[in-house]
Amino acid sequence: MIAEEGVVPxxxxxxAGPEIYCxxxxxxxxxxxxxxxxxxxxxxxxxxxxxxxxxxxxxxxxDAVRGSSSRGAREGLxxxxxVVESGHTAIFTADGPRGPIYQTKMGxxxxxxxxxxxxxxxxxxxxxxxxxRSWDKFLVPMPxxxxxxxxxxxxxxxxxxxxxxxxxxxxxxxxxxxSARLRAYAHLGKAAL
Numbered sequence: 365m366i367a368e369e370g371v372v373p374x375x376x377x378x379x380a381g382p383e384i385y386c387x388x389x390x391x392x393x394x395x396x397x398x399x400x401x402x403x404x405x406x407x408x409x410x411x412x413x414x415x416x417x418x419x420x421x422x423x424x425x426x427d428a429v430r431g432s433s434s435r436g437a438r439e440g441l442x443x444x445x446x447v448v449e450s451g452h453t454a455i456f457t458a459d460g461p462r463g464p465i466y467q468t469k470m471g472x473x474x475x476x477x478x479x480x481x482x483x484x485x486x487x488x489x490x491x492x493x494x495x496x497r498s499w500d501k502f503l504v505p506m507p508x509x510x511x512x513x514x515x516x517x518x519x520x521x522x523x524x525x526x527x528x529x530x531x532x533x534x535x536x537x538x539x540x541x542x543s544a545r546l547r548a549y550a551h552l553g554k555a556a557l
Contacts, residue, residue, distance in 0.1 A: 366551050367515040368543065374484065374515075377401045380453035384444075384483045386472050386541055389460040389500040392417070394488035394511050400424040404453040407440050407471070429454075441475055448479040458541055463499040466545075468538040473530050476521035483519040485540035488512070489548035501557065514548035516540040 367373045374380055380402040387395055408418045408428045418428040429443035444454040454475060458468040476483050489512045490505035505511060519537045549556045 365513040365515070366547060368517055368547070371515050371517060373486070373513065374402075376513075380404055382448045382451050382479070382481050383453050384448065384472055384476055384479075384481050385453060385455045386458040386468070386483055386485050386537060387455075387487055388466060388541060388545065389457040389463075390465070390503050391488045392457060393503065394490060394505055395455075396421055396424045396426070398488055398511075398513065399455070400426075402453060403427075404455050405429055405444065405447040406455040407444055407457075426455075441471060441478070444475050445478050448475070448481045454481070458537070459500065465500050466538075466542060468534055468541065470530060470534055472537060473519075473521055473533045476519070476533075477523060477525050477530075480523050483521070483537055485516040485519065485537060485544055487514045487516075487541065487545040487548045489514065489545065489552060489554070491552050491554075495557075510552075512548040512551050514544040514551065516544035516547070 365373055376398050385404065403425065405427045406421060421428060429440055429447065447454045456472045458472060459465055472483050490503055490509045492506040492509040493503040496502040496504065517540050519533065519540055521533050525533065546556055
């Protein structure tokens with residue numbers, strides 16, 4: 365596990381609090397394993413694929429709120445706001461469900477503004493993985509491979525943030541997740557994709 369200076373990472377098995385976590389869609393599988401004991405709730409799209417993912421994540425101990433940037437966005441945000449307000453962690457695949465890759469959607473920023481919860485940015489990069497030919501370059505870790513858990517700076521969004529400043533906060537969060545990803549690559553000695 366690595367973390368930027370001043371960042372206290374959430375460790376595997378640690379019970380998470382009323383926070384928001386964001387990562388890129390490609391590392392859903394390593395994240396599902398890493399956060400399996402956290403009792404976090406993840407936003408999953410309302411698509412057929414989303415239903416399959418929801419069923420799989422429930423096997424790992426997660427619950428899901430259904431919605432995405434393209435369908436059911438309002439319901440998804442309200443559901444995650446209830447999750448955070450009840451003291452649990454909400455998780456976003458920041459560039460999901462359809463990309464573009466490595467580009468954060470606005471949902472995490474809106475949720476943070478609604479709830480006052482900080483946003484944790486991280487990336488889990490397997491040393492050896494199969495990269496799928498999908499928009500997100502989905503990672504399937506090889507058995508027994510080492511996985512680098514990389515945490516970046518937290519993003520805090522004031523409750524009274526004016527709407528015209530949302531984009532700047534979205535870019536800040538995007539930069540944090542990318543920083544975590546690139547640090548993980550460097551730590552493992554891999555070339556960035």
